[in-house]
Amino acid sequence: MKAEIICVGTEILMGNIVNTNAAYIAEGLAGLGISCFYQSVVGDNDSRLGEVFKEAAGRADVVILSGGLGPTEDDLTKETVAKAMGQELVLDDKAWKQIQKFFEKRNLKLTDNNKKQAYVPRGAKVLYNKNGTAPGIIAINDNVTAILLPGPPGELIPMWDDQVAPYLRSLSGESFYSEMVKICGSGESFVETDLKDLIDAQDNPTIATYAKTGEVHVRVTARGASEKEAHKLVKPVVKEIKKRFGSKIFTTDENVTLEASVMQLLNENKLTLATAESLTGGMFTSRLISVPGASEVIKFGFITYSNKSKRKYLGVKRSTIDKYGAVSEQCAKEMAKGCAAVTKADAAVALTGIAGPDGGTDEKPVGLTYIGVSVLGKIKVKKYLFSGEREKIRESAAAAALTLLRQCLLESLTERTFSVK
Amino acid sequence: MKAEIICVGTEILMGNIVNTNAAYIAEGLAGLGISCFYQSVVGDNDSRLGEVFKEAAGRADVVILSGGLGPTEDDLTKETVAKAMGQELVLDDKAWKQIQKFFEKRNLKLTDNNKKQAYVPRGAKVLYNKNGTAPGIIAINDNVTAILLPGPPGELIPMWDDQVAPYLRSLSGESFYSEMVKICGSGESFVETDLKDLIDAQDNPTIATYAKTGEVHVRVTARGASEKEAHKLVKPVVKEIKKRFGSKIFTTDENVTLEASVMQLLNENKLTLATAESLTGGMFTSRLISVPGASEVIKFGFITYSNKSKRKYLGVKRSTIDKYGAVSEQCAKEMAKGCAAVTKADAAVALTGIAGPDGGTDEKPVGLTYIGVSVLGKIKVKKYLFSGEREKIRESAAAAALTLLRQCLLESLTERTFSVK
Numbered sequence: 001m002k003a004e005i006i007c008v009g010t011e012i013l014m015g016n017i018v019n020t021n022a023a024y025i026a027e028g029l030a031g032l033g034i035s036c037f038y039q040s041v042v043g044d045n046d047s048r049l050g051e052v053f054k055e056a057a058g059r060a061d062v063v064i065l066s067g068g069l070g071p072t073e074d075d076l077t078k079e080t081v082a083k084a085m086g087q088e089l090v091l092d093d094k095a096w097k098q099i100q101k102f103f104e105k106r107n108l109k110l111t112d113n114n115k116k117q118a119y120v121p122r123g124a125k126v127l128y129n130k131n132g133t134a135p136g137i138i139a140i141n142d143n144v145t146a147i148l149l150p151g152p153p154g155e156l157i158p159m160w161d162d163q164v165a166p167y168l169r170s171l172s173g174e175s176f177y178s179e180m181v182k183i184c185g186s187g188e189s190f191v192e193t194d195l196k197d198l199i200d201a202q203d204n205p206t207i208a209t210y211a212k213t214g215e216v217h218v219r220v221t222a223r224g225a226s227e228k229e230a231h232k233l234v235k236p237v238v239k240e241i242k243k244r245f246g247s248k249i250f251t252t253d254e255n256v257t258l259e260a261s262v263m264q265l266l267n268e269n270k271l272t273l274a275t276a277e278s279l280t281g282g283m284f285t286s287r288l289i290s291v292p293g294a295s296e297v298i299k300f301g302f303i304t305y306s307n308k309s310k311r312k313y314l315g316v317k318r319s320t321i322d323k324y325g326a327v328s329e330q331c332a333k334e335m336a337k338g339c340a341a342v343t344k345a346d347a348a349v350a351l352t353g354i355a356g357p358d359g360g361t362d363e364k365p366v367g368l369t370y371i372g373v374s375v376l377g378k379i380k381v382k383k384y385l386f387s388g389e390r391e392k393i394r395e396s397a398a399a400a401a402l403t404l405l406r407q408c409l410l411e412s413l414t415e416r417t418f419s420v421k
Numbered sequence: 422m423k424a425e426i427i428c429v430g431t432e433i434l435m436g437n438i439v440n441t442n443a444a445y446i447a448e449g450l451a452g453l454g455i456s457c458f459y460q461s462v463v464g465d466n467d468s469r470l471g472e473v474f475k476e477a478a479g480r481a482d483v484v485i486l487s488g489g490l491g492p493t494e495d496d497l498t499k500e501t502v503a504k505a506m507g508q509e510l511v512l513d514d515k516a517w518k519q520i521q522k523f524f525e526k527r528n529l530k531l532t533d534n535n536k537k538q539a540y541v542p543r544g545a546k547v548l549y550n551k552n553g554t555a556p557g558i559i560a561i562n563d564n565v566t567a568i569l570l571p572g573p574p575g576e577l578i579p580m581w582d583d584q585v586a587p588y589l590r591s592l593s594g595e596s597f598y599s600e601m602v603k604i605c606g607s608g609e610s611f612v613e614t615d616l617k618d619l620i621d622a623q624d625n626p627t628i629a630t631y632a633k634t635g636e637v638h639v640r641v642t643a644r645g646a647s648e649k650e651a652h653k654l655v656k657p658v659v660k661e662i663k664k665r666f667g668s669k670i671f672t673t674d675e676n677v678t679l680e681a682s683v684m685q686l687l688n689e690n691k692l693t694l695a696t697a698e699s700l701t702g703g704m705f706t707s708r709l710i711s712v713p714g715a716s717e718v719i720k721f722g723f724i725t726y727s728n729k730s731k732r733k734y735l736g737v738k739r740s741t742i743d744k745y746g747a748v749s750e751q752c753a754k755e756m757a758k759g760c761a762a763v764t765k766a767d768a769a770v771a772l773t774g775i776a777g778p779d780g781g782t783d784e785k786p787v788g789l790t791y792i793g794v795s796v797l798g799k800i801k802v803k804k805y806l807f808s809g810e811r812e813k814i815r816e817s818a819a820a821a822a823l824t825l826l827r828q829c830l831l832e833s834l835t836e837r838t839f840s841v842k
Contacts, residue, residue, distance in 0.1 A: 027436025281710025282703025301724025
């Protein structure tokens, strides 16, 4: 089964709002194993919308539209689609009663415009709206199924979850299974090169790589007569990828972030963490604290942007800064050591670097970064050279610190296991 | 002039990421007075992309594509567009040198894939990329101008700002002038209501509002025979908006962020700042540190996520936490006061709140936040109730803290001015 998404609205076309509806619907379709090869955005314009709809209807089995179901004259999605499908609009009594109730409850005055929202193509399945006035619509003719949804995400999302997804699930013959392998500490082109033979040979399952800052995500997707069968096809490919990337894989759970996987490592091993950030100025700690339950793990964070604060709070020696500079292996080491000592945390991470745009020299260019990690007294410092503008450099550094912390934790845990043996 | 936007990428089509590039480009086009009636999303597939591109090229003067310029075999935007435009790909020496340098600088090994990124359609204008490996491309034939941009927003945005927008401005026969008014501390619907008469009457200039977290941006755009003439039309409208929103307007400079305007206030008045973050865990300070030159202003930041660290480092009384809880007006006040006292900074900001998903009660629901600001010894605490998920709540809190700090600074400076008088 093939679907297409058409989002209707001048606000999207003008960039006033980001099209989160398309992403929500697309993710929903992917989860149902329904292919979607095109998304479009078009304004509230009868001829342009009609043209885009007809094109989509010619390619897909299901066309999902959002927006343009409002009460104003601008809103014409329903009218345009009904015309294109050769269907007449008729009043749906239940929808009209619900709209009247909606207004009564809020002590609002109904206008003539509002009745327009209760008209639906004859024979359509009506998706009643608990969160607004415009009902959704499933209209079917010999060629295509059109699903019309209201634009506000607060109305669209529950309507999708409660009514559209179950409907589509009942239609779909094929099943689909996909698994995500998330890798840190390897660039996209390296991951691609390492997977080239698998990617070249791909058919079912397919393999796709996604580059994130400091991470590469690999999605393996298979189709089959049942989800179980599709799962069976995915399994050996994921196993092979795991073999190739080993401990660089931080999760195979779609919903687990790099920071969540690091927090889990800390949590499971009952290790506390403290942080000392210069370059990133809180960004690294903020990523960790985005994980629920962070208060069990994060003892304290220092944002030591100035040299003075590095000395005062972390005990970095004045002579170290004088001799090597604040952006140096030695300073990162003392920051990590001092941070762990002062807070008595089991692990500490320190970041120092040159974010730019100023402050770079030939010897120490913008992007130069040192990250120090202390785990149970053992300290490791790594040097990096990140590219891009100030924010990009800071984001890359925060991601690299997560990867380095993870690596040090894994090494420390392996040692501990061996020493116990 | 008419433009269309095509975003290429399976990640968008599968809903893995939200299409922020389309919104950025669309907003940019609107600011340049270039009409855009269609946006499309298509996967990394030669025939489907070719078809969508040809259709767009048939309707528009300029087609802007993002994504699919990477080094992998999946990436084929350049190849497909060049074929559709009847253009041969040739190696661009400068781009290839830049890619080699990019890898050298990072001590990374070049793969054969990477050279592919240096090929461009013969005769194309090459948009060199300071933030990644893929150059952007402006390819022109008799029918259409195609502008190809890399997918990562960190590469696309600076390339748009520095190279594409000036290029498009030079193409357009008509002149446009647009000014941005950025407002903090007012919701979008309030801003719209306050501007309703101006928006209803709009023709030339036009007025568009854009909601951001904690901010509303209002763009006023006029067309005219010359930029000067367009500027003349914009001026009185911006003046009227300024009159209506007063000190809630933090800038009329497109490139100035809320954090930059706050840093400027601190800098100009030679005030230092310290921070104490619980809820936001470094996110607030990180936003300030994203502004170049932050080291002159930010004395120190505490990330006090645990109650113990609030007591230990900020001197919050145990009795305060026992009696009122860590998320309380009293605690926020002591955090701000303690933070200023310990660091001897002129100003201090403290954030405490419940980010969720757990930890909320009927009395103290998820989203409840207290922000304390101390400026030259005078402390103000404000209560907020933010909605949404954990990250949204934290982002809203960081934005609100910038707004509150700005407000307290303005009040303090006014008082100082008066007392000097």
